[in-house]
Amino acid sequence: HRTFVDLAKCCFIRPGSNKQDNPDTPAHCFDIVTVEREWTLCAENADNEQQWLKLLTKAVDEDVAILPDEELVFKVKPKVDPLGILPSNDYSTSLKVSAHGISVTTPVMGKEGQELEHYFWVYTDFYKWTLLSQAGKLALLVNVFADATFNRRIEYIFRNKDALRLATAIEFFIEKFMCWMHIRLELMDSTLIAAAVSTGGATGGRLHTLNAEDVAQESQAQYAQQELNLLDFDMDDLNVEDTAAAPAAAKPAFDPFGDAFLAPPVAPVAVPAAAVASSPVAEDAFAPSVPAPAVPAPPVEHSDPFAELLAPAAVTPELPPAPVAPVREVKDAAPLTAAQTTQHRLWLIGALSANGGPLYDDGTLQVASKIETRGSQCRFSFMHINHSSEPITEFKVTVTDPAGLMRFELGELPTSELEGGARLTQIMMAECQHAVAEAPQVTFTYVDATAHRRTATIDLPLIVTSFNEPQALSTEDFSARWQQLVGAGQEAQEVLKPSYPVVPTQVYGVLTSMLKFARVEGLPDATEFVVYGAATLRTGVLGEDGEKVGIDCLVKIEMNVQANAMRVTLRSVQPAAAQAILKTVKSLLL
Structure with missing residues (x-):
């Protein structure tokens, strides 16, 4: 208008x-x-x-506070979706922002005009949101609570050229949402408020299953539990623009070539003859080398027979010793906090799903990753960022792979010192060698401006299924291969009971985006709660024919939503591959 x-x-x-x-x-x-x-x-x-x-x-x-608002719709590209549900290669995902909350939807295939809602976040689900700049493109980072206990959080990154306007809209609607909540509290009976506070928040957990119709039925206890700092922008996320590490106090600079060093000797001060004669320290062994004018000594009653022998010889004045720079004592930094460790785990899951993203952040050093996989080979890029204003020294990156998942070559860092605000890219080339469940690790070591040495080790977002190649099989081909893989050790099976509710769409996302299995449709017992997948694990090991070995793997996941359990069955021609992938599935789904 x-x-x-x-x-x-x-x-x-x-x-x-x-x-x-x-x-x-x-x-x-x-x-x-x-x-x-x-x-x-x-x-x-x-x-x-x-x-x-x-x-x-x-x-x-x-x-x-009173009037309703229109719903604002933003088309976004999900760059980090830990659950792997949203399409990451286009802008078909919609964020629908209103005074009730934010709805995340995608179009329904084959049904024009219909949208499927994957998440609905009321504003009490928000922990923080902030703007990111990725390769010159704006994005919005959203950190939301994953259940009603407010203990677990999940982080998403949505790219949109109007990310600034999107962030402003969220802030506006949160203020309006809180106005509504205050009005509701004013209209409520005081006994109901007391009962809501005494009963506390809802127990159990939900993982973004609340829809718009549920907002009006949400327990008032959720809003009375404790006041959340919805506008908190403290540094928990990689590559944000709204925070900066506090600069360390400036240290007094020591100049070894300043005035105190190699300064010319001070010229002697002329002393009157009478004063020299009467001074008890006139015979100074460290007197200046320039002799004073001869003055006849006054007569004394008792002459000293050894006066000539003890008379001081003329000496050249000595220079003061050169000052020595103090040796800086380096101490070990405090270990990472539990919150930082949890955040790194969430970033690991996100990087596995989106082939890169935030990886590590300790408040000073930030590390992001980009993963490019082709068959059995991978190009892994590190982006190291010194987020503080002071330089860090003795910077070192070490990758270890004790289980032997891959052979790799980590590029050398051009320097061991990273200036304040500087960025440094490091490349690692890797190739899958063995089917093992244990992931390689990376260790970051450096000394910060306060003389504290930080050493932190985290898992790399490279797992055995990172080298999977999805296989689109027909129903007949899948059934034939499934029946053939019945040899000793070729099947691995386990029942998993996660702590969060089992949601079929989330399991589909893990299967396709993280485990890289192609979903197989049309099998007799395939339903919403029974899914099949096929993939080939690409390795760099050469077979007898001189070609690189590929290991076919098949999976079946059966979900019992009522019992909140899943039975996962893996079959592979190599028993080691079946066991390794099963352990990987377990680590991702639990």
């Missing part, structure tokens, strides 16, 4: 326009900034401007 200002969408009013420096802008102007656009209005005089500002601010407060 070009001639209509919707005050219910107003973010703030700016007294004195930011366009007032423009010669064409009249005096007494002010800005109204909404989630959709910015308006600049001009009053007749200063008093009129103040009246407008008072009326508008009052109207905005009332409208924001």
Whole structure:
């Protein structure tokens, strides 16, 4: 609406326009900034401007709290989706932002105009959100609570050129949501509020299963439990723009070639003859080398017969010793916190799903990754970032693979010192060699500006299924191969009972994006709760024919939602592959 200002969408009013420096802008102007656009209005005089500002601010407060708003829809590309449900290669995913919450939907295949809702987040689900810049492209990082206990969090990254406007819309609607909640509390009976507080939050867990209709039925205890800092922007995420490490206190610089070193000797001070004669320290062995004028000594009663022998010889003054720089004592830094370790685990899952993303962050050093896999080979890129304002020294990166999953070559770092705010790229080339469940690890070591040595080891987002190649098999081919793999050790099976609710769509995501199995349709017992998949594990080991060995692997996952359990069955021609992939599935689903 070009001639209509919707005050219910107003973010703030700016007294004195930011366009007032423009010669064409009249005096007494002010800005109204909404989630959709910015308006600049001009009053007749200063008093009129103040009246407008008072009326508008009052109207905005009332409208924001009472009037309904239109739903804002943003088309995004999910760059990090830990559950692997959303398509990561296009902008078909929609974030629908309203005063009730945010709905994440994708189009239904073959049904034009219909959307499938995967997540719905009420604003009490939000832990934080912030803007990222990835290769010059804006993205929004969203960190949400994964269940009603507020103990588990999941992080998503959505790319959109209007990410700034998206973040502003979220902030606006959160304020409106909180206004609604305060109004509801004011209208509620005090006994109901006391009961809600005494009963506490809902027990158990849900993983983004709440829909828009459930918002009105959500227990009021969730809002009365504790006040969440929804606008918290502390540094928990990789490559954010809204935080910066506090600079270390400046150290006094020591100049070994300053005035105190190699300075010329101080010229001797002329002393009157009478004063020299009467001074008890006139015979100074460290006197300057320039002799004082000869002065006849006054007569004394008792002469010293050894005076000539003990007379001081003329000496050259010695220079002061060169100062020695103090040796800096390096101490071990405190270990990573439990929250940091948990965050690294979530980033690991996200990197496995999205082939890269945030990997490590200790407040000073941040590391991101990019994974490019072709058959049995992988190009793994590290991006090291010194997020502090001070340099870090003795920087070293070490990759270990005791289980022998791959052979690899890690590129050398061009320098062991990383200046404040600097970035450094490091490449590792790898090739799968053996089917093992244990992932390789990477260790980061450096000394920060406070003389603390940090050494941290985390798992690399490279697992045995990273080298899987999905195989699209027909129903007949799959059934024939499944029946053939009945030899000793060719089948591995286990029943898994995760701590979170079993959701079929999430299991599909893990199967396809992290385990890299192609889903096989059309089998007799295949349903929403029984899924099949096929893949070939590509290795760099040469067979008798001189070709690289590929290991066929088949999987069947049976879900019992009522019992919250899954039975996973792996079959492979090599028993080691079946066991390794089963352990990998277990580590990802539990």
